[in-house]
Amino acid sequence: MQIQVKFFASLREALGVSADSVHLPGDSGNAADVLAALRARGGAWIEALAEERSFRVAVDQCMATTASAVRHGSEVAFFPPVTGG
Incomplete structure (x- = not known):
């Protein structure tokens, strides 16, 4: 099955x-x-994607975990935790 993957912020920069x-x-x-x-x-x-690194996961534009199911055509996004104030 084919999965589309997106990377944001520092992950995008590290992976190019x-x-x-x-x-x-x-x-x-x-x-x-x-x-x-x-x-x-x-x-x-x-x-960039080492197990000890902290990052968030979304599957089909919904917040998820690494245990979340994917199917053919799913979009999986990885991004660092966001802080703000």
Whole structure:
């Protein structure tokens, strides 16, 4: 299945892209599977999306977790936590 991926703020800067796509095998998966596929690219992908880093996830424009399901055509977005005042 094909998943559309978007990156925002410092993640976009670290990876040098604002959007990409990931192919996942099978008919079902979750945002953690998307992360694993991205990390498998190595280099900056492993560093920017490291497990110890803090970032937020959205699936199909709704706040989500890495356990949230994705399906063919889903949009998964990753972005750093936002602070403000």
